[in-house]
Amino acid sequence: MSGPLVEVSHLVKHFVRDAGLFGKGSRVTAVDDVSFSIAEGDTFGLVGESGSGKTTTGRCMLRLIEPTSGAVRFRGDDVLAFSRARMRQARRDMQIVFQDPYSSLNPRMRARQIVEEPLIIHRLGDRDGRRARVAELFHLVGLDPAHLERYPHEFSGGQRQRIGLARALALNPSFLILDEPVSALDVSVQAQVINLLMDLQRQLRLTYLFIAHDLRLVEHICARVAVMYLGRIVEMGTTAAIFEAPQHPYTRALLSAIPVPDPDARRQRIELDPTAVNRTAALREITAGHWAAV
Amino acid sequence: MNDERRTTNDQRPTTNDHRLLTVDHLTTVFDTASGPVPAVDDVSFEIHAGETLGLVGESGSGKSVTALSIMRLVQPPGRIAGGRILFKGQDLLTLNERRMREVRGAEISLIFQEPMTALNPVFTIGDQVAETLIVHGRASRREARAQAVDLLTAVRIPDASSRVRDYPHQLSGGLRQRVLIAMALACRPALVVADEPTTALDVTIQAQILELLRDLKQSFNLSLLLITHDLGVVAETADRVAVMYAGRIVESGPVRAIFRTPQHPYTRGLLASIPGGAPGQPLRAIEGSVPLLGNLPSGCAFTPRCPERFDRCPTAPPPDYAVGADQFAKCYLHDPVGADPRVPPSPGEFAPGYGEARRGAGREGGRPTR
Numbered sequence: 152m153s154g155p156l157v158e159v160s161h162l163v164k165h166f167v168r169d170a171g172l173f174g175k176g177s178r179v180t181a182v183d184d185v186s187f188s189i190a191e192g193d194t195f196g197l198v199g200e201s202g203s204g205k206t207t208t209g210r211c212m213l214r215l216i217e218p219t220s221g222a223v224r225f226r227g228d229d230v231l232a233f234s235r236a237r238m239r240q241a242r243r244d245m246q247i248v249f250q251d252p253y254s255s256l257n258p259r260m261r262a263r264q265i266v267e268e269p270l271i272i273h274r275l276g277d278r279d280g281r282r283a284r285v286a287e288l289f290h291l292v293g294l295d296p297a298h299l300e301r302y303p304h305e306f307s308g309g310q311r312q313r314i315g316l317a318r319a320l321a322l323n324p325s326f327l328i329l330d331e332p333v334s335a336l337d338v339s340v341q342a343q344v345i346n347l348l349m350d351l352q353r354q355l356r357l358t359y360l361f362i363a364h365d366l367r368l369v370e371h372i373c374a375r376v377a378v379m380y381l382g383r384i385v386e387m388g389t390t391a392a393i394f395e396a397p398q399h400p401y402t403r404a405l406l407s408a409i410p411v412p413d414p415d416a417r418r419q420r421i422e423l424d425p426t427a428v429n430r431t432a433a434l435r436e437i438t439a440g441h442w443a444a445v
Numbered sequence: 446m447n448d449e450r451r452t453t454n455d456q457r458p459t460t461n462d463h464r465l466l467t468v469d470h471l472t473t474v475f476d477t478a479s480g481p482v483p484a485v486d487d488v489s490f491e492i493h494a495g496e497t498l499g500l501v502g503e504s505g506s507g508k509s510v511t512a513l514s515i516m517r518l519v520q521p522p523g524r525i526a527g528g529r530i531l532f533k534g535q536d537l538l539t540l541n542e543r544r545m546r547e548v549r550g551a552e553i554s555l556i557f558q559e560p561m562t563a564l565n566p567v568f569t570i571g572d573q574v575a576e577t578l579i580v581h582g583r584a585s586r587r588e589a590r591a592q593a594v595d596l597l598t599a600v601r602i603p604d605a606s607s608r609v610r611d612y613p614h615q616l617s618g619g620l621r622q623r624v625l626i627a628m629a630l631a632c633r634p635a636l637v638v639a640d641e642p643t644t645a646l647d648v649t650i651q652a653q654i655l656e657l658l659r660d661l662k663q664s665f666n667l668s669l670l671l672i673t674h675d676l677g678v679v680a681e682t683a684d685r686v687a688v689m690y691a692g693r694i695v696e697s698g699p700v701r702a703i704f705r706t707p708q709h710p711y712t713r714g715l716l717a718s719i720p721g722g723a724p725g726q727p728l729r730a731i732e733g734s735v736p737l738l739g740n741l742p743s744g745c746a747f748t749p750r751c752p753e754r755f756d757r758c759p760t761a762p763p764p765d766y767a768v769g770a771d772q773f774a775k776c777y778l779h780d781p782v783g784a785d786p787r788v789p790p791s792p793g794e795f796a797p798g799y800g801e802a803r804r805g806a807g808r809e810g811g812r813p814t815r
Contacts, residue, residue, distance in 0.1 A: 200647035307734040308504075337503040338674055339711075339750075342718035349727065358771035364648060371720035371728070390724065408652035410677025412719055414700045418681070420652055 154227065155188035156358050157212070157326060162186070163223035164204075164211055182218070182306045183382035189375075191325075194352065194359040196373030196390065198366060198405070203379040209328045212360070213245055214238060225326070230404050243273060246319040248306035250331035256303040262289075262314050263299040269321045288317040291354075293347060308413035313347070320355070328360045333368070343371065361427030366409050370394055378402045384434065398443035400427050464531075464670050466492040466515070466553075466636055470590040471528035473507075473514045473623055475738070481526065482739040484510040488528075488690035493635065497662065498670040499683030499700065501715075503677065503735050508672045512638045513669070516555055517545050533635070551581045551632040554623055558641040563625055564613040569598070577631040596627040599664070600657060615781045619650035626657065630665055638670045643678065655682055659767030676715060680704055685771075688712050691746035693762070696773030708774040710753045745775065753778055 164182040182204045189195040197205045211218040214230065223230040225245060249255040256265055263285055270281045289296045292313040303311055312332060319327060329348065333341040333347055349372060351357060363369050369376055370390055377387040378401065386399040397403045404423035411418065434442040471488045472577060474481035492498045502508040513519045515530055517543040530537040534555065537545065541702055549555075557563045565573060574596055575589035584592055590609075597605035600623040613621055620640065629637055639658065643651035659682060662669055679686055680700065687697040688711065696709035707713045714731040736742060741747050744759040751758070755777045767780035772803040 200649065309734050337735050339503060339715060339718060339731040340734055342720075342728035343732075345720070346727045346730055349725065352710075365720075366648070367720040371722075404649050408649040410648075410651070410655075410675060410681050412676040412680045412704065412716065414680045415705050416680070420656070422653075423649060442469050 156191040157227060157360070158188040158222075158224040159208070159212060160186045160222045160224070162208060162211055162223065163219045164207055164216065165219045166230040178288070179435045180382050182211060185221075185379070185382075185384050187377050187384065187387060189326075189358055189360060190354075191358055192356055193375065194373045195359050196371040197360060197362045197379060198364060198369055199379035200364065200405075202381075205379050206330055209247065209330055209360060209362050209377070213242065213247055213328065216251035217245070239273075243322040244324050245326045245328070246322070246324040247328040247330060248312070248315050248319050248332050252303075252308055252315055253335065255315055256311055258303050261300050261302055262294070262306070265314055266317045266321055269318060273322060275322070279439060284321065285317075289323055291320065291351070292317045293420075299375070307340070308336045309344055312344050316351075320351070321397070323355075325356070327355060327360045329360065330362045331364070332361075334363070334365060348372070366406065378405065380428070381430070383430075383444065385428075385445040387434065388437075388443075392441045393439065394443075398437050398441070398445050400424065400445075402443075447452075451662075464491045465494045465533065466670075467529070467531040468511070468515065469529040469531065471511070471514055471530065472526045473510050473519055473523060476524065476527045477520040477739060479739070483526075483692050484523065484738055485514060486693075486695055488689075490687050490694060490697060492668050492670060494635070495666065496685065497671055497683045498668060499678055499679035499686045500672045500689060501674065501686060502672075502689035503674055505691070505735055505738055506555070507692040508689050509640055511667070511689070512555065512640050512670065512672055515638060516549055516553065518549075518555075547581070550577060550634075550763060551583075552634050553636045553638065554629040554632070554634045554638060556622075556629050556639040556642050558644050561618065561621065561645070564621060566613055568611055569610050570616070573625050574609075574624065574631055577628050581632050583632055592631070594685070595628075596631055597624070599630070599661070600627045617650075618646055622646060622650075622654055623657070626654075626661070630661065630667075631667065634667070636668045636670065638672070640672045641674070642671070644673070644675070651678070656787075658682065676704075676719060688715075691741050692738070693746070695747065695776065696772075696774045698769060702769050702772045706769060706772075706774065708768040708779060709747075709776050710751045710778070711747045712774075714750075714752075747807055 160183045163181055165422060166179045166181055168177045168179055176206050185208055190320065197208060199205045207216060210216040212223050218231065225241065230241055266288055267281050270276060270284060276284060285299065286296050289299065294310060294317065305325045306314065333344050345368065352359060361369065361373055373390050375382045375388065376390045376393055378399065380401040384398065386402045388391060393402065397406050401423055403421045407419060407421040432444040434444050437443050468488060468490050471485055472483055473485040476482050486510060490498065498513060500511065501510045510519065510523065514525050519525060521606060525538060537548065540548065570614065571593045574593040578589040578592055579585040579586060594606050594609050597609060602608050602623050616624065643654050646654060655678065658669065661667065672733060673679060683700045686700050686703040687694045688709065690711050696703065696707065696712045703712060704716065707716055717729040718731055720728060731750055736746055742759065745762050748754055748758040763775045763777045765773040765775055768774045768779050
């Protein structure tokens with residue numbers, strides 16, 4: 152197919168803060184005119200600090216949160232215009248893996264049930280067919296099929312994240328939103344899960360939106376990246392271009408703040424002067440494919 | 446082994462001869478239905494005056510329990526089962542609770558991870574900083590208020606003289622962590638124990654807080670015990686490093702040696718698994734998962750995940766071997782006698798693999814629940 156698999160254009164999400172005891176309600180713009188596209192088979196990174204709007208953007212794309220305005224096109228169709236029934240169909244192809252494998256799995260369900268549930272909801276296969284599919288998924292994510300009947304608490308964090316991944320893959324999606332998929336895991340286990348994600352991408356021709364704050368990881372696995380700051384994309388381009396020649400003051404501050412695991416590394420911290428950020432500047436193309444709001 | 450360690454340390458060229466803190470064979474256990482489970486197992490280390498020791502470990506490694514043990518804040522079912530904690534030559538474990546309260550917060554203070562929950566929401570930040578001084582009898586109420594402004598200025602809270610009347614919810618996470626640091630410094634302690642002080646913060650704020658801690662260490666003449674899981678934070682902040690795994694310190698040494706020439710397979714694996722190198726290539730993962738407290742492998746607890754196994758690893762935990770100048774590793778790799786058969790012939794260093802699944806029920810240890 153030609154054109155991007157996923158295309159987000161002018162996405163906006165307002166949250167209305169309730170009027171408290173004092174004062175009136177106020178409107179918060181969590182996602183402010185965000186546009187980007189992801190080519191099939193690519194990994195696109197969305198980075199930014201807490202509150203930058205990266206998670207909200209991901210959830211709006213699957214309509215787990217209804218965006219205020221904008222468009223999300225998947226294979227050319229506007230997902231935001233879908234009816235409920237059509238949306239349910241679309242979700243077979245677009246899935247999300249959450250950050251915290253401790254709270255995102257139902258503790259009362261067995262691992263097998265957790266992975267099987269999407270198949271039941273979408274009425275796919277008979278009982279035996281579903282069982283076979285679950286065993287296949289367990290194998291795919293590197294879990295031992297002997298542990299199918301265990302409960303989430305009987306698994307380690309890394310294994311729980313594999314269960315979440317098996318569930319997300321159950322319906323054979325082509326697009327996965329990975330929302331901080333390893334940041335709750337132990338350092339020594341993170342690399343295993345990242346390797347698994349890269350393997351699965353090659354095997355199953357998956358397209359990823361990788362939402363993360365760990366910039367070292369983003370640099371390693373993402374082809375392109377967008378940097379969000381206060382709800383807006385302030386810089387976007389190939390990962391190599393952005394890490395080599397960051398243009399926006401926020402990107403520069405962010406990259407210079409990464410702790411380097413080398414005691415002899417020369418560090419030059421760049422502090423962000425918030426007054427130096429032109430909050431209304433539009434993205435413009437600095438070099439081919441490298442955009443910055445400066 | 447610990448004697449060897451001590452003599453070597455004594456030969457270090459230090460400007461200040463006396464050790465500020467000596468943790469000596471500390472063992473802290475959690476009593477469970479199936480008996481005591483060691484969370485900290487025969488841990489020894491020293492912190493010299495003016496030094497930052499980075500204590501690195503994953504969940505369940507015992508690094509936070511070590512910090513709580515030093516403060517004598519371990520809550521039942523946890524208890525300190527053995528060892529000594531010498532602070533300025535005095536064993537903290539022999540002090541009565543009243544005397545310990547004078548030490549805590551005044552001579553040794555603790556900075557927690559969560560700046561959101563460690564502050565009291567109903568008092569102004571100025572009151573909370575002043576309270577520390579008043580409780581320890583360092584100042585009258587009026588003097589304490591004035592000193593609170595000075596302390597908030599020292600931790601670089603902008604416009605401290607008016608911010609002193611702010612409540613915690615009016616501050617960002619980074620500013621709250623600065624308030625906690627101001628409280629920790631109020632009584633001019635000699636040692637600050639910082640338990641993951643930047644983990645809850647964004648990376649740009651983390652960089653500011655680490656820089657602040659480095660500067661304050663100079664101006665307040667502090668020693669710092671910095672507990673973290675982030676090797677980048679350690680590389681930037683610590684003078685010496687101790688790496689904990691499953692309750693034991695498996696390697697320790699000067700920061701440069703630990704990062705340049707790590708000698709324990711766990712330290713090597715941790716450093717190798719950091720993303721870097723060619724984008725898109727598999728990372729060099731450590732197989733398996735962090736063992737659960739109470740279900741630790743016998744012998745060296747890292748054996749099941751180790752690419753360098755020897756016959757005796759699962760039976761006898763290795764002692765500390767001197768592996769460099771002031772560098773020690775608990776691994777038979779460094780036994781000068783050596784000549785010990787390896788099992789199995791190692792298939793190549795840190796082969797990537799999803800050992801977690803193959804090995805089955807290995808589980809990570811969370812912090813013991815209390």
